[in-house]
Amino acid sequence: MRNLVLLGGGYGNMRILLRLLPNNLPKDVQITLIDRAPHHSLKTEFYALAAGTTPETHMRVPFPEHERLTIVYGEVVNIDRANKAVVLEDGKEINYDELVVGLGCEDNYHNVPGAAENSLSIQNMAKSRKAYDAISALPAGATVGIVGAGLSGIELASELRESRADLRIKLFDRGPRILKTFPERLSKYVKKWFDKHDVDVIANSNITKVAPKALYNHEDQIDVDLIVWTAGIQPVKVVRDMGLENVYGRVAVNQYMQVPVDTSVYVVGDCAASQFGPSAQLAEEQGEQIVTTLKRVWANEPLPEKMPDIKLKGFMGALGKKQGFVYLADTTVTGRIARLMKSGLLWMYKNQNG
Numbered sequence: 001m002r003n004l005v006l007l008g009g010g011y012g013n014m015r016i017l018l019r020l021l022p023n024n025l026p027k028d029v030q031i032t033l034i035d036r037a038p039h040h041s042l043k044t045e046f047y048a049l050a051a052g053t054t055p056e057t058h059m060r061v062p063f064p065e066h067e068r069l070t071i072v073y074g075e076v077v078n079i080d081r082a083n084k085a086v087v088l089e090d091g092k093e094i095n096y097d098e099l100v101v102g103l104g105c106e107d108n109y110h111n112v113p114g115a116a117e118n119s120l121s122i123q124n125m126a127k128s129r130k131a132y133d134a135i136s137a138l139p140a141g142a143t144v145g146i147v148g149a150g151l152s153g154i155e156l157a158s159e160l161r162e163s164r165a166d167l168r169i170k171l172f173d174r175g176p177r178i179l180k181t182f183p184e185r186l187s188k189y190v191k192k193w194f195d196k197h198d199v200d201v202i203a204n205s206n207i208t209k210v211a212p213k214a215l216y217n218h219e220d221q222i223d224v225d226l227i228v229w230t231a232g233i234q235p236v237k238v239v240r241d242m243g244l245e246n247v248y249g250r251v252a253v254n255q256y257m258q259v260p261v262d263t264s265v266y267v268v269g270d271c272a273a274s275q276f277g278p279s280a281q282l283a284e285e286q287g288e289q290i291v292t293t294l295k296r297v298w299a300n301e302p303l304p305e306k307m308p309d310i311k312l313k314g315f316m317g318a319l320g321k322k323q324g325f326v327y328l329a330d331t332t333v334t335g336r337i338a339r340l341m342k343s344g345l346l347w348m349y350k351n352q353n354g
């Protein structure tokens with residue numbers, strides 16, 4: 001039996017499983033999925049876990065079941081390409097014929113002194129749980145600093161506002177306006193929501209140092225009680241340690257999502273270099289590309305000369321449980337309808353994968 005090993009049951013590899021199971025797997029191929037968690041985790045909702053508005057149980061989706069799918073729970077510590085093997089923390093080795101690396105990302109602190117030691121994270125479930133515990137323990141009127149006003153920073157700040165009306169929330173944005181690469185109407189809408197709900201957005205910020213209870217914006221010291229870092233990501237360490245060529249910090253891949261020097265290794269999601277910013281949507285589209293390629297490889301057919309370009313639909317963001325924003329096909333939708341669209345998408349995703 002040929003063994004396709006999927007590292008990480010995230011958005012990219014879940015899409016691969018969805019497409020290959022139940023009927024598209026050739027008879028001589030089996031799949032081994034390796035993840036530390038006994039379920040797929042809805043990472044796009046981790047901000048609500050940290051803010052304490054949605055329980056962790058709502059963020060778990062069972063992995064699929066199939067007679068030719070083996071699920072191994074464990075921590076991947078090494079990817080040994082020379083021997084075509086994956087090494088787990090308990091010493092177990094799993095051999096592969098084809099490998100898809102979809103282990104996601106962790107925070108990138110951009111060498112800011114003290115950032116790693118003194119800030120909390122929402123990049124995985126355990127860390128989000130830790131952030132929740134720390135936020136819940138804050139006394140009335142405490143100040144939370146959130147570094148980074150991308151989608152996850154915005155969603156965390158707004159959800160936290162709904163969760164804890166007493167907190168002072170400071171959101172540090174590197175740009176001159178929030179969501180600066182998107183239409184101004186969207187930025188104004190989000191900024192207005194923050195103004196109305198008393199979230200302090202600090203534009204043009206540059207966090208140069210992080211202390212246990214203070215942030216340094218340029219030279220200015222800003223006292224806070226707790227800090228959450230949402231200002232950049234990089235592939236997890238075990239993937240960085242593979243020593244492969246990287247582009248903008250992510251693993252370089254060819255148009256088939258293969259590592260150019262070793263075409264039996266595919267990379268998906270936040271680990272893979274792309275012209276697009278990392279997102280669950282991108283991971284799923286890359287998963288589709290990998291399935292197209294694998295089917296040809298298994299059938300001994302030549303690969304298409306040119307793979308179809310990946311096209312992303314847009315994005316959706318939540319401002320608490322009632323308001324939101326959507327940017328789809330160059331159209332902006334804001335308010336309650338946008339929030340309902342986002343909830344509907346999540347419902348569909350759970351339904352399709354659960």
Ligand SMILES: Cc1cc2nc3c(=O)[nH]c(=O)nc-3n(C[C@H](O)[C@H](O)[C@H](O)COP(=O)(O)OP(=O)(O)OC[C@H]3O[C@@H](n4cnc5c(N)ncnc54)[C@H](O)[C@@H]3O)c2cc1C
Pocket residue numbers: 007008009010011012013034035036037040041043044045046047074075076077102103104105122123151152155236238268269270271278279280281282283315316317
């Ligand atoms: C708060 C927040 C909100 C977001 N909102 C959106 C959004 O609205 N839309 C959007 O498109 N994207 C959003 N994203 C980004 C999106 O979540 C990621 O781009 C996406 O999860 C990447 O998918 P992936 O397949 O690369 O891996 P992931 O989904 O990150 O999964 C990686 C898997 O690998 C496992 N793993 C990692 N390391 C190991 C190891 N060493 N051993 C074993 N298992 C391991 C993990 O347990 C996990 O199951 C958001 C992210 C955050 C943090």
